[in-house]
Amino acid sequence: MALIVQKFGGSSVADAESIKRVAKRIVETKRAGNDVVVAVSAMGDTTDELLDLAHEVAPIPAPRELDMLLTAGERISMALLAMAIESQGHEARSFTGSQAGMITDAQHGSARIVDVTPKRVQTALEEGAIAIVAGFQGFNRGTGDITTLGRGGSDTTAVALAAALKADVCEIYTDVDGIFTADPRVVPRAHKIPRITSEEMLELAAAGAKVLYIRAVEYARRHGVTLHVRSSFNNNEGTIVYTPAGPGLDQNGAPVEEPVIAGVAADLSEAKITVVGVPDVPGKAAQIFTIVARSGANIDMIVQNVSAAVSGLTDISFTLPKSDAQAVLTALTNSKDEVGFERLQHDDQIAKLSLVGAGMRTNAGVSADLFTALFEAGINIEMISTSEIRISVVTRADTISDAVRAVHTAFGLDGETDAVVYAGTGR
Amino acid sequence: MALIVQKFGGSSVADAESIKRVAKRIVETKRAGNDVVVAVSAMGDTTDELLDLAHEVAPIPAPRELDMLLTAGERISMALLAMAIESQGHEARSFTGSQAGMITDAQHGSARIVDVTPKRVQTALEEGAIAIVAGFQGFNRGTGDITTLGRGGSDTTAVALAAALKADVCEIYTDVDGIFTADPRVVPRAHKIPRITSEEMLELAAAGAKVLYIRAVEYARRHGVTLHVRSSFNNNEGTIVYTPAGPGLDQNGAPVEEPVIAGVAADLSEAKITVVGVPDVPGKAAQIFTIVARSGANIDMIVQNVSAAVSGLTDISFTLPKSDAQAVLTALTNSKDEVGFERLQHDDQIAKLSLVGAGMRTNAGVSADLFTALFEAGINIEMISTSEIRISVVTRADTISDAVRAVHTAFGLDGETDAVVYAGTGR
Numbered sequence: 095m096a097l098i099v100q101k102f103g104g105s106s107v108a109d110a111e112s113i114k115r116v117a118k119r120i121v122e123t124k125r126a127g128n129d130v131v132v133a134v135s136a137m138g139d140t141t142d143e144l145l146d147l148a149h150e151v152a153p154i155p156a157p158r159e160l161d162m163l164l165t166a167g168e169r170i171s172m173a174l175l176a177m178a179i180e181s182q183g184h185e186a187r188s189f190t191g192s193q194a195g196m197i198t199d200a201q202h203g204s205a206r207i208v209d210v211t212p213k214r215v216q217t218a219l220e221e222g223a224i225a226i227v228a229g230f231q232g233f234n235r236g237t238g239d240i241t242t243l244g245r246g247g248s249d250t251t252a253v254a255l256a257a258a259l260k261a262d263v264c265e266i267y268t269d270v271d272g273i274f275t276a277d278p279r280v281v282p283r284a285h286k287i288p289r290i291t292s293e294e295m296l297e298l299a300a301a302g303a304k305v306l307y308i309r310a311v312e313y314a315r316r317h318g319v320t321l322h323v324r325s326s327f328n329n330n331e332g333t334i335v336y337t338p339a340g341p342g343l344d345q346n347g348a349p350v351e352e353p354v355i356a357g358v359a360a361d362l363s364e365a366k367i368t369v370v371g372v373p374d375v376p377g378k379a380a381q382i383f384t385i386v387a388r389s390g391a392n393i394d395m396i397v398q399n400v401s402a403a404v405s406g407l408t409d410i411s412f413t414l415p416k417s418d419a420q421a422v423l424t425a426l427t428n429s430k431d432e433v434g435f436e437r438l439q440h441d442d443q444i445a446k447l448s449l450v451g452a453g454m455r456t457n458a459g460v461s462a463d464l465f466t467a468l469f470e471a472g473i474n475i476e477m478i479s480t481s482e483i484r485i486s487v488v489t490r491a492d493t494i495s496d497a498v499r500a501v502h503t504a505f506g507l508d509g510e511t512d513a514v515v516y517a518g519t520g521r
Numbered sequence: 522m523a524l525i526v527q528k529f530g531g532s533s534v535a536d537a538e539s540i541k542r543v544a545k546r547i548v549e550t551k552r553a554g555n556d557v558v559v560a561v562s563a564m565g566d567t568t569d570e571l572l573d574l575a576h577e578v579a580p581i582p583a584p585r586e587l588d589m590l591l592t593a594g595e596r597i598s599m600a601l602l603a604m605a606i607e608s609q610g611h612e613a614r615s616f617t618g619s620q621a622g623m624i625t626d627a628q629h630g631s632a633r634i635v636d637v638t639p640k641r642v643q644t645a646l647e648e649g650a651i652a653i654v655a656g657f658q659g660f661n662r663g664t665g666d667i668t669t670l671g672r673g674g675s676d677t678t679a680v681a682l683a684a685a686l687k688a689d690v691c692e693i694y695t696d697v698d699g700i701f702t703a704d705p706r707v708v709p710r711a712h713k714i715p716r717i718t719s720e721e722m723l724e725l726a727a728a729g730a731k732v733l734y735i736r737a738v739e740y741a742r743r744h745g746v747t748l749h750v751r752s753s754f755n756n757n758e759g760t761i762v763y764t765p766a767g768p769g770l771d772q773n774g775a776p777v778e779e780p781v782i783a784g785v786a787a788d789l790s791e792a793k794i795t796v797v798g799v800p801d802v803p804g805k806a807a808q809i810f811t812i813v814a815r816s817g818a819n820i821d822m823i824v825q826n827v828s829a830a831v832s833g834l835t836d837i838s839f840t841l842p843k844s845d846a847q848a849v850l851t852a853l854t855n856s857k858d859e860v861g862f863e864r865l866q867h868d869d870q871i872a873k874l875s876l877v878g879a880g881m882r883t884n885a886g887v888s889a890d891l892f893t894a895l896f897e898a899g900i901n902i903e904m905i906s907t908s909e910i911r912i913s914v915v916t917r918a919d920t921i922s923d924a925v926r927a928v929h930t931a932f933g934l935d936g937e938t939d940a941v942v943y944a945g946t947g948r
Binding site for chain 1: 537540541544571574575577578579580581582583585586587589590592593594596597599600601602603604605607608613614615620641665
C-alpha cells in the first residue's frame with residue numbers, strides 16, 4: 095500500500111461539478127489500495143474576491159486579519175471536497191493548516207514552515223479515512239495566530255506533508271499534462287519531459303516555467319520528495335521530478351542517463367533598468383543595489399558594461415519583475431545626486447530565454463550552440479547570465495517565440511508530433 | 522470603564538459599506554471609554570450560499586464538514602470587521618470560536634456550549650484592543666473539531682461571552698428599534714417596550730417574536746446577563762431585557778413595577794395535526810407522542826378532546842413547525858394499525874396569538890379579557906394553552922392580524938403615535 099499526497103489547485107475545484115470530479119479521482123486512488131492525503135487550494139477566484147473585499151473595507155488591510163480572511167477560502171473548498179468524497183462512499187476528514195500541524199513563523203502573508211506535525215492526518219489515515227488538508231495556510235505557535243504561506247503556498251503544503259508523512263509520491267494536479275521542453279503554445283513540437291531532476295526543475299521554474307512554484311521544488315529537493323506533475327483532466331503519466339541520491343544516480347541509487355538539455359523556458363514578466371553614466375569608482379554598484387534592495391524589488395540579472403576609460407563612467411543594467419520597476423525608478427531618482435549617475439533608462443519590452451539541463455555541467459559547447467542558433471534565427475542577444483545548469487539570454491519581447499522555437503529545434507528537443515494544448519488558463 | 526459586548530447580525534455586515542458603518546459604531550463605543558467585545562455573524566446571505574454549495578456536492582452533507590464549511594462565513598466577516606476598525610485607527614483582533622474559548626459538546630450543527638474560556642479575548646482587552654469574535658461557532662475538546670451552535674447561534678455567542686467576561690451589558694444590534702408590544706407592521710400603534718424581564722422575553726420569543734432567539738434569552742436569564750436590544754441604524758435606546766434578582770426586584774434589588782401585559786406576539790410558522798378516532802384507553806397519548814418524538818419534531822400545543830363516551834374514541838390535536846409536519850404525518854401513517862386511530866387531519870392555515878406579561882401571574886381576569894376581546898372582534902378560538910405568564914390561542918391564519926390589533930387595543934397597549942417601521946428583512 096502506497097501513501098500518495100495529491101494537490102489540487104483552485105482551477106481544479108472552481109465549482110461544484112469540478113469538486114465532484116476531483117472527489118471521484120481521489121476515491122479512485124483510494125480504491126486502488128492507497129492511503130491518500132489531499133492538499134487543496136481555494137475555489138477558483140475566491141482568494142481574489144476576498145482580497146477585493148479587504149481593500150474595500152481597508153486601504154491597507156492588517157496582515158494578521160488578511161490571513162484570517164484568506165484562509166476562509168481553503169476552509170470552504172476542503173469542506174466541500176470532504177463532503178463530496180463522503181457522498182461517494184468513503185470517509186474523509188478535512189483539516190485546517192493548524193489542525194494538520196503546519197507550523198510556521200509569524201510572517202503574515204509569506205510565512206515559512208518551521209515544523210510539520212500531522213498527527214491528526216496520520217490518525218485519519220490509520221482509521222481508513224482520506225485526509226483533506228487546507229493548502230496555503232499555517233499556524234504560529236508563539237502568537238497562536240493563523241498564517242498564510244504566500245504565492246504557490248498550496249504546492250508547498252503538499253510537498254511538506256509528503257515529506258513529513260514519508261509519502262511515496264506527491265502528485266501535483268494541474269491543467270497541463272506535465273512539464274514540457276518548452277511552452278506548447280509557442281512551440282507546437284514541444285514534448286512532455288518524462289523525468290527531470292529537481293535541480294533542473296528549479297532552474298526551469300526560476301526561468302519562467304509556471305507549472306510548479308520554486309519554493310515547493312526547493313522543499314521537495316531538500317527533503318527528497320518525488321513529485322509527479324500531471325493533468326487533472328486525464329490519467330496520462332505526467333512528469334516525474336526527482337532528486338538524485340548522488341550525481342548521476344536517482345533516489346534509488348540507479349544510474350540516471352541525463353539528456354544534455356531538459357527544456358527551454360521563456361519569461362516575459364521582467365523589465366530592464368539601466369543606470370547610465372555611473373562614476374566608475376569602487377562601491378558604486380553596492381550603493382545602487384542597496385537602494386534597489388530597500389525598495390523591496392527582486393533583482394534577476396545584472397550586467398555592468400566595461401568601463402569607458404576616457405570618461406570614467408560606466409552603465410549598470412539589471413532585470414527585475416515589471417511590477418517592481420516603478421518603485422525602483424522612484425528610489426533611484428531620489429538618490430540621483432547621492433549616487434552621481436547621469437540618467438535612468440527603463441525598458442519593459444524585453445524577454446528572457448533560458449536553456450536548462452543538468453547535462454550542461456559536463457558539456458562545454460552548449461553556450462556556443464545556443465548563441466549560434468539565435469544568431470542564425472536573426473535574434474539579438476542583449477544580456478547573458480549563466481548558472482551551472484542554465485543559460486539565460488535577454489532578447490526583444492517580440493522575438494521571443496521565434497527564439498524559443500529556434501533553440502528548441504537546434505537542441506533536438508522537437509517531438510515527433512505536435513503537443514496537445516489545453517484551452518486552460520495556466521494556474 | 523464599562524465592558525460592553527456587541528452583537529451584529531448578518532444584515533448589519535452584508536457588504537463593505539455596512540461593515541465600515543458597524544466598525545465606526547464599535548470605534549465610537551471604544552472612544553467613549555469602554556472595553557468592547559464584538560460577536561459577529563456571517564455576511565448577509567453567505568450561510569445560505571454555502572449551504573447551497575454543500576447540497577450541490579453532496580445531497581446529505583457530512584455534519585462535521587458542514588460545520589467546517591459554514592464557519593468560513595464568520596471568519597470572513599470578522600476579519601473584514603477587524604480590518605475596517607484598524608483602518609479607523611483602533612487596534613482590533615479577530616478570534617474564531619475556538620480561539621475565543623467557546624467550548625461545546627460534539628453535536629455538529631446544534632452544539633451546546635459547555636464552557637467559555639475567553640483568555641485570548643481578555644488579553645486583547647487588557648492590551649487595549651477591540652476583540653472581534655466569530656458568532657455561531659465553537660470547538661469540541663474531545664474530537665478537536667469545529668462545531669456550530671445552530672439557529673440564533675450568534676446571539677448565544679454574544680450572551681455567553683458577556684456572561685464569561687462579566688460584561689456590564691450585551692447589546693444585540695438588529696434592524697428594529699427594540700422589542701415592541703406587537704409587530705409594528707401589523708399593529709401601527711405598537712410601541713417599543715423600554716424594559717422587559719427575561720422571563721417575559723422568553724415567552725414572547727417562544728410565541729413568535731423573532732427579534733431574539735429563545736436560547737440566547739435563556740442563557741442570559743440563567744447567568745444574569747442584561748441585554749439591550751437596539752437598532753444598528755440609529756442611537757436610540759432600545760429595549761432592556763433584564764433578570765430580576767428576586768420576584769418584583771430588578772437585578773440591582775430595586776422594586777420593579779411590572780405592567781400586567783408586556784406584549785402580543787403572532788406566529789404563523791406552525792401547522793396543526795389532528796389524530797382522529799383514537800381509542801380512549803390509557804397509554805394511547807404516550808404511544809402517539811413517542812412516535813412523534815422519534816420523527817424529530819418539536820411539538821408546541823396539545824389538545825385532547827373530551828372523550829365521546831358512546832364511541833370510546835377521542836381526537837388528539839397538536840401544533841408543530843410546518844417544516845416538521847410531513848415527517849410526523851409519515852411516521853404516524855406507518856403506525857396507524859399499531860396505534861389504532863381512524864385517520865389524520867393536517868391544517869397549515871392556523872396562526873397562534875400569544876399575550877405575555879409577568880403581571881398575569883397575579884391578575885386572574887386576563888384570560889377572560891382576552892377571550893372577550895377576540896369574541897368581540899369576531900375571531901374564533903380553536904386551541905388554548907397557557908403558562909404562568911402567557912396565554913396562547915390558535916385561530917385561522919387569515920384573521921391573525923385583526924386578532925392582534927384587537928387584543929393590543931383591548932389591553933391598553935396602543936401608543937400615542939404610530940411606530941416607525943423599517944423596510945428591513947427581519948434579521
